[in-house]
Structures are given as C-alpha cells and as structure tokens.
Amino acid sequence: MKRSHRLRVPAIAVVATAALAVAACSSSSSTSSSPGTSSSPGTSSSTSGSSSAPLTASAPGITATTITIGSHQPLTGPAAPGYSEIAPASAAYFAYVNANGGVDGRTITYKYLDDAYNPTQTASVVRQLVLQDNVYSIFDGLGTPTHLAVESFLNAQKVPDVFVASGCDCWNQPAADPDTFGWQLDYIREGKILGQYVAKHFAGKKIGYFYQDDEFGMDGVKGLDDEIPKSMVVARQTYVPTNTNVGPAVAALRAAGAQVVISFSIPAFTALLKLNSLKLGFSPTLVVSNVGSDAITLSGLLESFAKQGGATVNGNQLTAGIITDGYLPTLGDTSNSWIALFKKIHDQYDAKAPFDGNVLYGEAVAYTFVQAMLKAGRNPTRADLLNAINAGLPQGPAVAPYAYASTDHDGVTGAYIGIITNGALVQQGPVYTTDASATGAVTTYTGAEEQAPASGIPAP
Amino acid sequence: MTMRPLPRILGAALVGAALVAVLSMKLNAFRDYQIAEIAVDVTAVAGLTVLTGLSGQISLGNGAFMAIGAYTTALLLLHLGWPFIAVLVIAAAVTAVAGAIVGVAAARLHGPYLAGATLMLGVALPSLANAYPGIFGGDQGLNVVYSAPGFLGVNFPLTRWQAWVCSAVAIVTLVLLANLARSRVGRNWRAVRDDEVAAALAGVNVARARVLAFVVSATCAGMAGALLAVITGLVAPGAFTITLSIALLTAVVIGGLGSLFGAIWGSLVIVLLPTYATDVATSHGLSTTVASNIPVAAYGVVLILVMLIFPQGIQGGALWLLRLLWNKKEGTQ
Numbered sequence: 001m002k003r004s005h006r007l008r009v010p011a012i013a014v015v016a017t018a019a020l021a022v023a024a025c026s027s028s029s030s031t032s033s034s035p036g037t038s039s040s041p042g043t044s045s046s047t048s049g050s051s052s053a054p055l056t057a058s059a060p061g062i063t064a065t066t067i068t069i070g071s072h073q074p075l076t077g078p079a080a081p082g083y084s085e086i087a088p089a090s091a092a093y094f095a096y097v098n099a100n101g102g103v104d105g106r107t108i109t110y111k112y113l114d115d116a117y118n119p120t121q122t123a124s125v126v127r128q129l130v131l132q133d134n135v136y137s138i139f140d141g142l143g144t145p146t147h148l149a150v151e152s153f154l155n156a157q158k159v160p161d162v163f164v165a166s167g168c169d170c171w172n173q174p175a176a177d178p179d180t181f182g183w184q185l186d187y188i189r190e191g192k193i194l195g196q197y198v199a200k201h202f203a204g205k206k207i208g209y210f211y212q213d214d215e216f217g218m219d220g221v222k223g224l225d226d227e228i229p230k231s232m233v234v235a236r237q238t239y240v241p242t243n244t245n246v247g248p249a250v251a252a253l254r255a256a257g258a259q260v261v262i263s264f265s266i267p268a269f270t271a272l273l274k275l276n277s278l279k280l281g282f283s284p285t286l287v288v289s290n291v292g293s294d295a296i297t298l299s300g301l302l303e304s305f306a307k308q309g310g311a312t313v314n315g316n317q318l319t320a321g322i323i324t325d326g327y328l329p330t331l332g333d334t335s336n337s338w339i340a341l342f343k344k345i346h347d348q349y350d351a352k353a354p355f356d357g358n359v360l361y362g363e364a365v366a367y368t369f370v371q372a373m374l375k376a377g378r379n380p381t382r383a384d385l386l387n388a389i390n391a392g393l394p395q396g397p398a399v400a401p402y403a404y405a406s407t408d409h410d411g412v413t414g415a416y417i418g419i420i421t422n423g424a425l426v427q428q429g430p431v432y433t434t435d436a437s438a439t440g441a442v443t444t445y446t447g448a449e450e451q452a453p454a455s456g457i458p459a460p
Numbered sequence: 461m462t463m464r465p466l467p468r469i470l471g472a473a474l475v476g477a478a479l480v481a482v483l484s485m486k487l488n489a490f491r492d493y494q495i496a497e498i499a500v501d502v503t504a505v506a507g508l509t510v511l512t513g514l515s516g517q518i519s520l521g522n523g524a525f526m527a528i529g530a531y532t533t534a535l536l537l538l539h540l541g542w543p544f545i546a547v548l549v550i551a552a553a554v555t556a557v558a559g560a561i562v563g564v565a566a567a568r569l570h571g572p573y574l575a576g577a578t579l580m581l582g583v584a585l586p587s588l589a590n591a592y593p594g595i596f597g598g599d600q601g602l603n604v605v606y607s608a609p610g611f612l613g614v615n616f617p618l619t620r621w622q623a624w625v626c627s628a629v630a631i632v633t634l635v636l637l638a639n640l641a642r643s644r645v646g647r648n649w650r651a652v653r654d655d656e657v658a659a660a661l662a663g664v665n666v667a668r669a670r671v672l673a674f675v676v677s678a679t680c681a682g683m684a685g686a687l688l689a690v691i692t693g694l695v696a697p698g699a700f701t702i703t704l705s706i707a708l709l710t711a712v713v714i715g716g717l718g719s720l721f722g723a724i725w726g727s728l729v730i731v732l733l734p735t736y737a738t739d740v741a742t743s744h745g746l747s748t749t750v751a752s753n754i755p756v757a758a759y760g761v762v763l764i765l766v767m768l769i770f771p772q773g774i775q776g777g778a779l780w781l782l783r784l785l786w787n788k789k790e791g792t793q
Contacts, residue, residue, distance in 0.1 A: 057670065075752035076752050076753065078755070084752075111742070112736070113738060114755075117698065118693070118699060118701070119694050119696045119697050119698050119699050119737045120688065120692055120694075120698070120699035120701075121599065121695065123496065123691075123692035123694065124493070124692075124735075127489075127490055127493045127619070128490050128735065130490075131488060131489035131490035131493065131619065132488055132489075132490035132491070143598070143696055145599050145600055145696055146698075148600055148601070148603070148694065148696075149601075149692060149693065149694040149696065152603065152605070152693060153693060213590065213593070213598060213599070214598055214599040214600055215600055240587070240590045240599060241599070242587060242590070242697070242701075243587070
C-alpha cells in the first residue's frame with residue numbers, strides 16, 4: 001500500500017513533464033524555420049582566383065571554413081518586443097551570404113545569447129562566448145546599460161567589439177577602448193538634427209522634453225540643447241524604463257503649455273506618452289527619436305496597451321504625424337535598391353518576422369560586418385578587423401557616411417527628417433549631417449547614396 | 461558517524477576547497493567564471509536558507525541586500541581604492557546594519573505580511589540608484605575594476621582568481637553558518653520556528669532571535685553582492701531586480717529548505733541549468749523564440765519535479781536515496 005503511493009508521485013511528475021514537453025514541441029514546430037545559429041553550409045567553390053593563399057585559422061574563432069561571432073541580445077524580458085527581431089534578421093543576412101559563397105569562402109556562424117536586458121546576465125553570456133566558445137568578435141551587442149557591463153572586459157581581452165546596437169556616445173573612446181565601435185547614428189548627432197528642424201519649423205512655440213533618464217536620453221538632450229534656444233524649452237520631464245507610470249510627467253508637460261514635445265524614448269514609452277496624452281486631452285506635435293519611433297512596432301504597442309486598459313484604438317491613426325528621423329532608407333521606398341535587397345533576403349530567410357525597422361536594422365548592420373570582414377583580408381587577425389574599420393568603411397545602406405577613423409569610432413553621421421503617415425515613415429527633405437561637438441553645424445548632405453550591389457554581398 | 465561536528469564541518473570544507481582548486485585548474489576560463497558565479501549564489505542562498513529554514517521567516521528582498529553589498533563595494537573601490545578583503549568586511553557590516561533595521565520591522569510580521577514587506581524592499585531599493593544618479597550612476601551603474609594580485613604573474617587567468625576568492629568566501633560562510641546552526645543560536649531559531657509561545661516560555665527572546673536571523677541572512681547576501689560586483693565588473697540596478705530575490709528563494713527550495721548542502725545544489729541548478737538548456741536548445745536548431753524560452757521552461761520543469769518527487773529538495777532526496785541504499789545493505793546482512 002505504502003509502496004504504491006510512493007510510486008504514484010513520481011508518476012504524476014513524469015506526466016507533468018511530458019505535458020510540458022509536448023507543449024514546448026508544438027510551439028517549436030510552428031516556428032522552426034529560423035534557426036538560432038545560422039550556419040548553413042556554403043559553397044566554398046567560389047574562392048576567387050585573385051588571391052589564392054590557402055585559408056588558415058588566422059585568429060580565435062576563425063578556421064579554414066568558418067568565422068564564429070557572438071552577441072548578447074534581449075530575446076526575453078522588457079526590451080524584447082521589437083528588439084528581439086534584430087539578431088534573427090542579422091542571422092538571415094549571414095545565411096544569405098553563406099549560401100552565396102560566404103566571406104572569402106568561409107561561412108559565418110552567428111551565436112547570439114539571451115541576456116534579458118540584465119547587465120549581470122550580459123556579463124555571464126559574453127564571458128561564455130569569449131572564454132568558452134572562442135568567438136572571433138562580439139557583434140551588435142544590444143543595449144547601453146547591458147553593453148557597458150562588458151565593454152572593458154572585451155577591450156582587456158582584445159576581442160573586437162564591433163557595431164554596438166546603441167547610439168550612446170560612450171562607444172567612441174578610441175584611446176581607452178580601441179576595440180569598441182558604434183554603428184547607428186549616435187544620440188548627440190540625432191538630437192542636433194532633430195533640434196535644428198524643430199527650432200526652424202516651430203519657431204516661437206513652447207517646447208517640452210520627455211526623455212529616458214540615462215545616457216541615451218541625456219545624450220539626446222545634449223544635442224537638442226545645442227540647437228534649440230533655452231528660452232523655448234518650457235518643461236524637461238524624464239522617465240526610467242522600470243517605472244511605467246508616466247502620467248505625472250505628461251501632466252507636467254501639459255501644465256507647462258508645451259506645444260511641441262520632443263521624446264527620446266524606447267518604443268514602449270513613446271506609446272505610453274501618446275496614450276497618457278490622449279487621456280489628458282493633450283495633443284502636442286510629437287517629435288520622437290529614431291529608436292523609439294518604428295511605426296509598425298509603435299502601432300502594435302499602442303493597440304496592445306490600450307487593450308490592456310480596456311480601450312480600442314487604431315495604432316496607425318495615433319502614430320500619424322509623428323516627426324522623427326531615419327539613417328536607413330524608409331521601409332516604404334520599394335524602389336530603393338537596399339530595401340529591395342533586404343526585403344528579398346527577409347522573405348527568404350526570416351519571413352516569420354514582420355519586415356519592420358528592427359529587421360532592416362539587423363540586416364543592414366550585418367551587411368556592414370561583412371564589408372569590414374572582406375576588408376580585413378583573406379586570413380584576418382583580430383587586429384586586422386580593427387585596422388580595416390579604422391581606415392574607414394564605404395557608406396553601404398546608410399544615408400550618410402560613417403565617421404570611422406583611428407580617432408573616431410562613431411558610426412553613421414547623418415539622417416533625414418521623416419513624418420509617419422498611414423503607418424509608414426515618409427522622408428521629408430534632404431539628409432543632414434553633423435558632428436558630435438556642441439559647435440559643429442548641421443549641414444545638408446550633398447553626396448550621393450550608394451546603390452546595393454546586385455549580388456547582395458559587398459565588394460571586397 | 462560519531463565524529464564531533466566541528467571536525468566534520470572543517471573536513472567537508474577542506475574537501476570542498478580541494479575540489480574547487482582542482483576543478484578551477486582543469487576546466488576552461490568560462491567554467492572558472494561559472495564556479496565564481498555558483499560561489500556567489502551559494503553565499504547568498506546559504507544565508508536565506510538559514511533564515512527561512514531555521515528561523516521560519518521568509519524574505520523576498522535578499523536581492524536588495526545583495527545590491528547594498530554590491531554598491532558599498534563599488535563605491536569603496538571606486539573612491540577609496542581599499543584592498544578587497546577590507547571592502548568585503550565593510551560591505552558585510554553595512555548590510556548587517558540594513559538587515560537589523562529590516563529585521564526589527566520584520567520581527568513583528570508573519571507569513572504573507574512579511575513576504576509583502578520584504579517584496580517591497582526588493583522592488584523599491586534598487587530604484588534608489590535611479591533617484592540619486594550622481595552617487596550611484598543611475599541606470600548605467602558603476603564600473604568596478606578588480607584584477608588578480610601581482611604575485612600570481614601576468615598570465616594567471618583572472619577568472620580562476622575570481623573562482624578562488626568567491627569559493628573561499630562561500631566556504632568560510634558555510635562553515636560559520638554550520639556552526640551557528642548547531643549552537644544555542646541555531647537551537648533558539650528552531651524553537652522559535654516550531655512554536656513561538658513555547659520558545660518564549662522556555663526563556664528564548666523570540667524577537668531577538670528573529671532579528672538576529674535577519675542580520676545573518678542579510679550579511680551573507682551583502683557579501684554575495686560584494687563578490688558579484690567584482691566578478692561582473694559592473695553594479696547596476698538591472699542586476700538586482702525582484703527576479704534575483706525570487707531566484708535565490710527558488711534555489712533554497714530546490715536545494716532543500718534549511719540545508720546548507722542544499723544551498724550548494726540549488727546554486728548549481730540556477731547557474732548551470734540556463735546555460736545548459738540554451739546550449740541544448742540552440743544545438744538542436746530550434747527557432748529563436750522557442751530556444752530563448754527553453755531555459756525558463758526547464759527551470760519550471762525542474763521546480764515541479766523537485767517539488768513532486770523530493771518535497772525536501774535535492775538534499776532531502778539525496779539523503780532519502782542514501783538511506784534507502786543503507787537499509788538495503790543492512791537488510792541483506
């Protein structure tokens with residue numbers, strides 16, 4: 001009697017486990033088309049005859065047939081909505097390159113691990129990638145607070161830390177952190193470009209700031225203050241990502257009579273700002289930084305937040321008229337060669353994800369990595385990759401040139417102003433470029449934009 | 461079997477130290493880092509298992525005590541540049557004071573009310589870093605620079621040194637706690653846990669015993685926070701969310717409530733399981749959305765299994781198995 005009872009408990013446990021396993025499997029079968037690590041075998045027959053030196057294991061993470069790189073990404077947790085699409089999109093681009101001859105005949109294996117946007121987990125997963133998996137480089141590590149946790153470790157280990165997915169000015173310290181490079185338009189430049197537009201088009205209006213209370217928001221405000229006269233700014237309100245109650249901040253903006261609100265916020269908080277404004281009957285012109293303004297992500301968030309609050313809204317109606325900036329071509333511009341290329345690759349390798357700003361970002365930054373690898377040489381060491389980027393990279397998909405030089409590790413240097421119309425970003429006027437200093441002017445960029453290569457793979 | 465407790469505890473500690481030394485030399489640098497991570501968790505979980513298992517109080521706020529220890533460490537290393545051993549002592553002392561303050565309040569609360577109060581601590585305290593960014597560096601946190609001592613040579617791997625330092629602190633903590641649990645203090649805790657009225661009638665100062673348990677538990681968490689600060693090199697509020705406090709409690713329950721050996725099992729599970737599950741998931745070519753959720757699911761499965769099969773935790777299960785084998789052997793003779 002006693003014995004049978006003792007057996008019953010393990011039996012329940014086994015059944016419970018089996019049920020969970022079945023649940024896990026059923027969800028995996030529906031989405032198993034995009035593998036976490038992209039390493040489809042490449043056709044290494046295309047090794048060009050121009051240089052016939054044999055491929056060697058020239059650096060950690062590089063063998064005669066593969067290049068292994070790693071990243072930390074918020075695949076779960078608060079920053080996952082939207083941002084979790086970036087790494088799979090990069091992996092899709094690498095899969096395309098691998099299927100078309102690879103980089104000098106080597107295939108790229110991209111191993112990205114989840115840090116849940118928690119700096120302690122970032123420290124742990126990056127050590128795993130560097131110390132155990134021996135990656136050649138950390139690529140596109142996402143987030144300012146998370147990546148700051150590993151920047152000094154990567155530089156001490158002399159691991160190339162390329163194209164950090166954050167516009168913090170902190171990646172541009174070539175003397176202290178020679179192995180770290182930014183990629184996207186930094187928030188100071190972005191603040192200056194948005195600030196100049198607002199100062200010119202909304203002269204005499206009352207302006208309010210709403211920004212994330214960290215390096216991201218403060219860098220943006222630094223740029224805004226360079227361009228907008230202090231007397232125009234009637235309110236400066238902040239939020240922290242861990243507190244979703246932005247009601248008091250929005251009420252303060254309204255009480256100050258702000259007619260234009262400039263927001264340096266992540267998508268979730270742009271949506272909260274908009275919804276709280278609606279609730280208060282407050283409808284200023286909204287100007288939002290690029291990272292917080294992807295129209296598709298924003299529209300989805302607005303609808304789901306409103307639903308949680310028991311209301312129904314039309315996301316595209318609410319995003320209409322938001323002014324923002326862009327440093328990659330607009331998604332709706334189907335005649336653009338880059339959009340055509342990245343849409344094609346997306347449809348082939350990453351079709352489950354929506355083709356939105358995050359996906360475009362992931363593919364474009366992966367393209368830049370392949371550019372840099374091809375420039376680094378046939379059998380590159382880690383130092384070769386740094387030297388290749390320090391010598392400057394061709395513009396690629398961005399609308400303005402990169403700042404890369406041995407004394408400058410900032411990425412894209414300019415952007416255009418755009419307005420969201422019918423759920424899509426529409427470019428307004430020319431591309432502006434500027435520098436990250438307080439005095440440097442914002443000027444119209446006159447250089448031509450590059451065309452995407454027909455093969456989809458950068459020329460060496 | 462009839463060995464006196466102190467030599468037995470010291471013996472176990474020596475075996476543990478030898479094991480860490482051998483493993484840290486044999487395994488690669490990342491495994492060394494994981495040993496350090498496990499040791500950090502052992503230090504914090506051991507304090508919590510004593511609080512919950514012996515004195516019968518629950519805490520959902522030990523992550524906040526880790527934050528206090530970590531920020532104390534970061535500020536001292538950053539501004540004063542003291543040697544780590546001194547910093548560790550100060551960090552432990554500061555969290556002990558914090559633990560005493562919380563303990564005085566907690567001694568009046570029971571069950572869900574105590575859980576609620578400590579939960580509030582765990583949620584609210586880390587946001588102080590955002591309220592005073594000038595001191596605590598806001599959301600970005602503070603960077604901590606900590607290197608291996610010079611006499612080991614330039615090529616000595618930093619992660620091995622970190623594994624040694626963290627394991628040394630964890631082992632000393634375990635030895636002290638094991639002795640404490642067998643002393644009058646430990647007996648008083650158990651008496652208070654089982655029946656407060658009876659304990660008070662027997663002359664035990666119930667309030668003092670409860671506050672002391674909180675101080676001990678907070679001190680352990682503070683030391684764990686100090687260790688975490690030096691191994692990750694960064695102290696930021698994102699590291700000390702409520703998830704951390706709950707992970708510590710999970711480790712206590714998985715390992716076996718009130719058992720110091722259980723603290724080791726629990727820490728092994730919470731550190732190694734996510735890495736292992738991710739490796740398995742990605743190597744089987746699962747999609748990102750599934751693979752990234754596998755560690756969370758595995759965590760849940762382990763928790764369910766342990767609860768159903770070994771309600772006394774892994775340590776309880778291991779003892780039960782040993783006893784079963786022992787009885788079989790006795791029976792065949």
